[in-house]
Amino acid sequence: xxxxxxxxxxxxxxxxxxxxxxxxxxxxxxxxxxxxxxxxxxxxxxxxxxxxxxxxxxxxxxxxxxxxxxxxxxxxxxxxxxxxxxxxxxxxxxxxxxxxxxxxxxxxxxxxxxxxxxxxxxxxxxxxxxxxxxxxxxxxxxxxxxxxxxxxxxxxxxxxxxxxxxxxxxxxxxxxxxxxxxxxxxxxxxxxxxxxxxxxxxxxxxxxxxxxxxxxxxxxxxxx
Amino acid sequence: xxxxxxxxxxxxxxxxxxxxxxxxxxxxxxxxxxxxxxxxxxxxxxxxxxxxxxxxxxxxxxxxxxxxxxxxxxxxxxxxxxxxxxxxxxxxxxxxxxxxxxxxxxxxxxxxxxxxxxxxxxxxxxxxxxxxxxxxxxxxxxxxxxxxxxxxxxxxxxxxxxxxxxxxxxxxxxxxxxxxxxxxxxxxxxxxxxxxxxxxxxxxxxxxxxxxxxxxxxxxxxxxxxxxxxxxxxxxxxxxxxxxxxxxxxxxxxxxxxxxxxxxxxxxxxxxxxxxxxxxxxxxxxxxxxxxxxxxxxxxxxxxxxxxxxxxxxxxxxxxxxxxxxxxxxxxxxxxx
Numbered sequence: 352x353x354x355x356x357x358x359x360x361x362x363x364x365x366x367x368x369x370x371x372x373x374x375x376x377x378x379x380x381x382x383x384x385x386x387x388x389x390x391x392x393x394x395x396x397x398x399x400x401x402x403x404x405x406x407x408x409x410x411x412x413x414x415x416x417x418x419x420x421x422x423x424x425x426x427x428x429x430x431x432x433x434x435x436x437x438x439x440x441x442x443x444x445x446x447x448x449x450x451x452x453x454x455x456x457x458x459x460x461x462x463x464x465x466x467x468x469x470x471x472x473x474x475x476x477x478x479x480x481x482x483x484x485x486x487x488x489x490x491x492x493x494x495x496x497x498x499x500x501x502x503x504x505x506x507x508x509x510x511x512x513x514x515x516x517x518x519x520x521x522x523x524x525x526x527x528x529x530x531x532x533x534x535x536x537x538x539x540x541x542x543x544x545x546x547x548x549x550x551x552x553x554x555x556x557x558x559x560x561x562x563x564x565x566x567x568x569x570x571x572x573x574x575x
Numbered sequence: 576x577x578x579x580x581x582x583x584x585x586x587x588x589x590x591x592x593x594x595x596x597x598x599x600x601x602x603x604x605x606x607x608x609x610x611x612x613x614x615x616x617x618x619x620x621x622x623x624x625x626x627x628x629x630x631x632x633x634x635x636x637x638x639x640x641x642x643x644x645x646x647x648x649x650x651x652x653x654x655x656x657x658x659x660x661x662x663x664x665x666x667x668x669x670x671x672x673x674x675x676x677x678x679x680x681x682x683x684x685x686x687x688x689x690x691x692x693x694x695x696x697x698x699x700x701x702x703x704x705x706x707x708x709x710x711x712x713x714x715x716x717x718x719x720x721x722x723x724x725x726x727x728x729x730x731x732x733x734x735x736x737x738x739x740x741x742x743x744x745x746x747x748x749x750x751x752x753x754x755x756x757x758x759x760x761x762x763x764x765x766x767x768x769x770x771x772x773x774x775x776x777x778x779x780x781x782x783x784x785x786x787x788x789x790x791x792x793x794x795x796x797x798x799x800x801x802x803x804x805x806x807x808x809x810x811x812x813x814x815x816x817x818x819x820x821x822x823x824x825x826x827x828x829x830x831x832x833x834x835x836x837x838x839x840x841x842x843x844x845x846x847x848x849x850x851x852x853x854x855x856x857x858x859x860x861x862x863x864x865x866x867x868x869x870x871x872x873x874x875x876x877x878x879x880x881x882x883x884x885x886x887x888x889x890x891x892x893x894x895x896x897x898x899x900x901x902x903x904x905x906x907x908x909x910x911x912x
Contacts, residue, residue: 352677354612354718358619360681361717365626368688372630372695379696449742454750460774490774506698513697529698 381529383443384504384566390421390439392564398556400425400435416446418531427549435539435553445503445528451575452486452497452536461488467496470573471547473554476562482573483554485547494541498550500573504566505530511570533565599666600659607670616673620718627714631691631707637700641739647796650803654737657807662730671723680716680724683709701741708734729810736803749795756831757788760838769846780846786853788838797830797869805873814884825876833869837861 395402402425412420421439440447453463467487472480483500503514506529535557537550544550607613628635642651687710694703712731716724724731740748753776761773772779776788805826809819840861845853 354616354673355619357673357677357717358615358623360677361623361684361714362619362626364681364684364688365623365630365714368630368692369626371688371692375692375695446742449746454746458750458753458776460777507696509696510698513699 379507379509381507382505383445383529383531384568385443385531386419386441386533386564387566388564390419390441390564393421393423393439393557394560395423397425397553397560399428400553400556401428402426402437405436415440415450416442418443425553430543430549433539433543433549435537435549437553437557438536438538439533440536441531441533443531445530445532447534448501448528448532450534452488452499453575456488456497459490461490461495463487464489464494467494467541469547471498471551471554473551473558475558481554481558481571483550484573484575485550486575487541489541495538496541496544496547496550498537498554499535499575500571501532501534502565502569502571503528503530503532504569506568506570514570514572530568531566535561598663600663603666603670616718620714623714623718627707627710630688631703631710634691634700634703634707637704638737638739642737645739647745647799648737648739650800651737651739654734654803657803658730658733661733661807661810662727665727665730668726671720671726673720674722676716676719676721676724679721680713680718683713684717685713687713701738704738705735708738733803733806733810736799736806745795752795752798752831753788756834756838759831759835760788760842763835763839764842769842771842778842780842782846784845784850786842786845797833797866798827800866801826801830801869801873804870808873808877814880818880818884821880822873822877825873829869829872829876832872833865836868837865840865 402423405422405424407420407422417440419441421437423437425435425437427433427435440450442448457463464487467485469485471483471485473483475481481500483498486497486499488495488497503511510529537553539549604617608617638651641648643649687706690699690702690706691710694700694706708731711734712724712728715727715731719727739745757773757776757778761771761778764771770781778786778788780786802823805823809822812819812822841853841858844850844857844861851857
């Protein structure tokens with residue numbers, strides 16, 4: 352085979368690749384949708400729950416890799432003394448997805464209590480049920496429970512399907528997601544809500560209030 | 576040595592006299608360009624390389640983004656330069672015959688293109704980044720032949736060190752390392768009379784002084800850099816295979832040890848001097864000192880292993896030159912006795 356033939360083979364392969372790429376990009380254009388309203392517009396009253404904003408240390412905000420966040424403590428009117436902390440982290444580039452309870456809580460000395468881990472289904476405003484994970488963590492005598500789910504906005508159905516597969520849900524640093532993303536976490540003492548009824552009640556009200564804030568093109572995930 | 580004609584029936588240019596100063600890789604390319612029969616390979620190769628980079632332009636941007644924004648991969652810029660250095664060393668052996676490789680290279684290139692295409696709709700950017708390296712190797716094999724790919728395999732392999740790990744994988748590795756480093760550092764501090772309460776990555780020093788071992792202190796940052804450096808040292812040395820394997824494998828415990836030392840040092844500074852010296856520029860300086868400590872450990876290991884391997888004439892330890900250390904060598908076993 353001559354040198355010219357070798358160049359032609361390589362050139363033909365590459366030109367075909369470029370043409371295929373152009374076609375694929377045309378049918379797979381993805382944007383990173385912003386939130387329709389700021390997170391701060393989330394009502395202070397969610398059903399029976401009344402909230403107040405809590406300050407977050409700048410170092411934590413920086414580490415959370417967030418574009419916009421919300422940190423509130425909601426108190427139940429019907430269950431006196433039951434407080435639940437809500438942490439919502441929206442990231443335009445999906446870089447917040449590295450922060451899941453299973454990664455971040457052990458770094459604070461919390462140990463996972465497998466027996467308390469459950470998956471709950473909560474009715475969402477669009478008629479479907481949203482799945483969320485409740486995890487239990489202990490540190491010495493303290494036990495806390497964490498509710499967790501997250502969204503990826505703007506990605507196509509193919510991406511959403513692939514994310515269900517055990518190959519990779521989060522990719523390299525520069526391209527974690529093709530769309531934007533948001534994690535939702537709730538924290539409360541374990542002994543106050545052993546069966547998860549309070550968490551489900553709060554999540555139900557929260558989903559209704561989040562609806563006008565979230566972009567419409569979204570996929571929901573619950574595995575931490 | 577008489578140059579052998581290649582399969583295309585042309586003779587490579589006479590080899591440069593040994594010891595001639597210059598850049599062998601550049602001389603090889605220039606020589607090929609000046610030879611009318613091989614000019615097509617140079618021009619066609621350059622055009623194909625341009626097309627490949629165009630096809631992988633997002634991947635190149637991902638690399639740039641990671642290297643400039645993630646300190647774990649700030650060494651990424653050095654990796655292609657080191658690969659060129661290694662390629663330059665290989666080029667000193669002269670041109671390889673252009674024979675075979677079109678099928679193997681074509682398959683490799685086609686597979687790389689396919690993976691790149693798959694990574695457009697699917698969130699598999701990491702595979703796309705690996706595909707760029709495979710594509711470069713495939714293109715090289717098509718243009719230069721399988722013998723050249725065999726000869727230049729290491730510069731392509733070394734490029735792997737510029738690829739950032741997927742976040743999920745990185746976090747799964749870094750988090751346990753982070754916890755391990757905290758626990759080991761606490762144990763050392765407790766053993767040396769500085770009582771520390773360690774909860775995950777939070778440490779409480781006497782007086783309620785809080786210390787947090789950040790992800791940056793997990794050892795991953797040093798590990799990625801050390802692994803690349805140790806692989807380069809292992810490649811450059813002419814020692815036996817076991818020696819090279821130990822050098823590469825040692826990068827992991829050495830990075831962890833250097834990191835534990837850094838955390839212990841930070842704890843001492845916070846307790847015995849002033850907590851303000853445990854952050855900002857001082858903390859960065861500590862990091863640099865610990866990198867030096869890690870290099871010293873790697874070098875010491877090599878010096879130790881040198882005592883176990885027969886000394887070959889004219890063969891020095893390349894790691895020492897790379898590490899730029901001027902240590903006094905230990906006497907060989909014979910001299911010591």
